[in-house]
Amino acid sequence: MKCQSILLSILMLTVLSACQSDSGSRAMGTVERDRIRLSATASEQITFVNVHDGQTVQKGELLLQLDTRSANALVSQRKAELVQAKAALSELIAGTRPEQLSAALAALEASQADSKEAELKYQRSAKLYKSNVIGTADLDAAKAKRDSSHAKAKQAYDQWLELKNGARKEDIEQASARVKAAQAALVWQEQARKDLAIKAPINGIIDTIPWHVGDRVSSGTQLVSLISSSQPYARVYLPATARTKIHIGDTVSVFADGIKTPFQGRVRNIRSQPAYTPFYALNERDRARLMYLTDIDLEHADQLPTGLAVEVHLP
Missing domain, CATH: 1.10.287 (Helix Hairpins)
Structure with a gap:
């Protein structure tokens, strides 16, 4: 009986060690695209809204118009x-x-x-x-x-x-x-009057536009959130244990939920500062839990939706 307990304990430790090793060899994150936030250039009333949430827009397309009467007088x-x-x-x-x-x-x-x-x-x-x-x-x-x-x-x-x-x-x-x-x-x-017409600076998709005709906004208020339709990238949290194994320019395999075939990605940037508690406030054991935000450019992944969960297998 005692021998069985010892064997069971050894087996559980082996499984836990394998799980920890497996989780430490992966970086988890999501698919991201550049997000642009367009703000009000003046404290004026909204006179025209030309788009809605989820709409695809082209560069230069009018999204929203602020009142120009005061600007015309000036x-x-x-x-x-x-x-x-x-x-x-x-x-x-x-x-x-x-x-x-x-x-x-x-x-x-x-x-x-x-x-x-x-x-x-x-x-x-x-x-x-x-x-x-x-x-x-x-x-x-x-x-x-x-x-x-x-x-x-x-x-x-x-x-x-x-x-x-x-x-x-x-x-x-x-x-x-x-x-x-x-x-x-x-x-x-004249440029200030022109800026009252909020136009799309890039091709993209309207993420949020919570305003309506007749709303009065203050200068600097966010009006539209626009997601770029350009090539997506993966933003993952790189464990501190893998920080010395992954470098900018390395090619890695990125797995997306629901898709069996991995995508090839190239590491664009690794943050120099950890995303969580500063390392100088941690002991040697806790420092292994630090995470570093890492951006990875994805190839042939235009169909992936923004926000999709992904994981990167680390060496």
């Missing part, structure tokens, strides 16, 4: 600002109109005549003051009138000269810079 504003900036620049480049220059010249001649008359009155007043005909107050008034007339004539001359010479190079450069800024603002606003 585009019109940017266009008006650009027109205004261009007009200001054209005015500086064209220079002074002949009518303005003629009016400034006439004002200059009038002020020069007043200045000459004021100078003559001052000279007469100075002679009369020396003859004691007028007092000091009258002389000071004549002098003030002369100085004021001279200043006005100088001001009129400077204004006429400014109009004659036209705009400075620096003023034209500043106006040109304002035109470029207005053009850039218009391009940015």
